[in-house]
Amino acid sequence: MLMKTTPFHPRLSELNQTGLYGHWAGYLSAPRYDLSSKHEYFAVRNSAGYFDTSPLYKYRVTGPDAERFLAAMMTRDVRRCRPGQAMYTVWCDDAGYTLEDGVVFRHSDDDWLLTAADPNLGYLESLVGRQRVAIEDVSDAYGMLAVQGPRSREILAKVAPEVEDLAFFGLTPAKIGAAPVTISRTGYTGDLGFEVLVEADDALGVLDKIIQAGEGNGLRPFGEDALMSLRIEAGLSLINVEFSSARFAFTDAERFTPKELGFGWMLGKGGSALGEDRPFIGRRAIERELRDGTSRWATVGLWVDWxxxxxxxxxxxxxxxxxERPVPWESMLYAGPDRDQRAGYATSLMYSPMLQRHIAIARVLPEYAAKGSTVHLELTVDHEYLSVPASTDRMPLFNPARKTSATARELSPISYRTEP
Structure with missing residues (x-):
């Protein structure tokens, strides 16, 4: 099968100095455009970068029962997502194990868009039943461009003034040139950022206008390598790295509940955020886990003792x-006087250029989840297994105030923790 290319590919391929491509959902996707992904990483953290998120699966959910349909599927109460807002959520199986995560964008009362990393059309259609809902796979009909970094608002405001006062996880219709677009204040970098959804035929023209608006502001494309570093600093989970879909797992050891994945904030204390009158898939199992305290794991951030x-x-x-490149394997964690008791494992470990520390997203036994707990990270030095102390912390480890600042006028200097 020939690999597909995104609507932005003709322009981005001209900017790819490496000629390297990987595969993402059947599309060509650049691991990096520069010879060093660190240049792209610093562009996002210090100025701005743009990333082609078009390979994400996109499903339009419409009809009078669209809200009811999504609310019965999603673990988070998407009824609280009002028109003009987006919401990050997960969905689970009947046993309360996570199937996948994604973002819902609510355009109106009965018009939603769901993005996801893996295909879900068949699953969505299987849940419709007699509800007045239409599900349409519009993945190929749109390009999606993430513009991220401290100068992203300044750059986009030149071509779409609507972003100037766009709230965190808000979305707005706009025009870039003559092309209608939808811009949301979302992203996968943990920084100030936006995503631009545009019809495929208009994608190149919109990209060119954004590039032109970014001249003199350090705007540059960034690929998957830089994105992986950025999302770990931001404490953002990645399917098939931080968790596997329960749909494809062979054993329960490969399945995880939302609370075990660090999504307890979606559930509220004792499940208070689930909505009293809302049945949804996996609810009983999730409530039982919260009531009985049966979570096997907790997901935390780690600071390695430098x-x-x-x-x-x-x-x-x-x-x-x-x-700064994350190690592509799990790193074991131990505890106890002799460091021989299993404590968990790091799913994503890297050296953070901004924080100037080795950090990780880690899954630990609940008794080591409290902030400041010490575990010992296994590593190999001179072909010998050794361990280094690391302390647990809440995520994200990098959390600049600009990410959620209400307007450009409230943009404050960079703020992040460098010590546990």
Missing amino acids: QEYARLHTERGLVVPKD
Whole structure:
């Protein structure tokens, strides 16, 4: 099968200095455009970058029962998502295990868009029953461009003034040139940022206008390598890394509940955010887990002890490795006096250029979830298994005030934690 290309590909391919591409949902997707992904990473953190999110699956959900349909499927109460708003949520199976996560965009009372990393059309259609709902896969009909970073609002406001006062997770119709678009204040970098949804035929023209608006502001494209570093700092989960879909898992060890994945904030204390009058798939199992305290894991951020990490290398005559690329495997965590008791594992581990620390997203046993708990991260130095202390913390570890600031006038200097 030939790989598909996104509506932005003709222009982005001209900017790809590496000629490298990976595969994402059947589309070509660039791991990086520059010879170093760190250049792209710093563009997002210090100025602005744009990322082609078009391969995301996009489903339009319409009809008089659209809200009821989604509310009965989603774990989070999407009825609280008003027209002109977006909401991040997950959906589960009957046992309360997470199937997938995604974002719903509510355009009007009965017009929604759902984005997801994996295909869900068959599953969505299987839930319709007699409800007055239409499900349409519009994945190929639109391009989607994420414009992220501290200068993203300034840049987009030149071509779409509507973004100037757009609230966090708000969305608005606009025009860029003559092309109608929908702009949402969303993204996957944990920074100030926006996503532009545009019909495929208008995508190149919109991209060109955004690039032109970014001239002199350090705007540049960034690929998947930089995105992975950015999303770990932001504590954002990735399917098939932080969790597997319960739909494809062989055992319960590969399945996770929303609370175990760190999404307890979606549920509220004791399930108070679920909505008293809302039946949804997995509700009884989730309520039972919350009531009985049966969560097997907790998801936390980790700060690796930088002094001990450095010592383990320097005392062996080695240069201390500081690689922003996440390691592509799970890193084991231990506890106890002899560091031989299983404590969990890090799903995503990297060196953060902004925080100047090794950090991780980790899954730990509940007794190690409290902020400041110490675990020991396994690593290999000179072909020997060693361990380094790390302390747990709530996520995100990088959380600049500009991410949620109400308007450009409230944009404050960068703010993030560098110590646990």
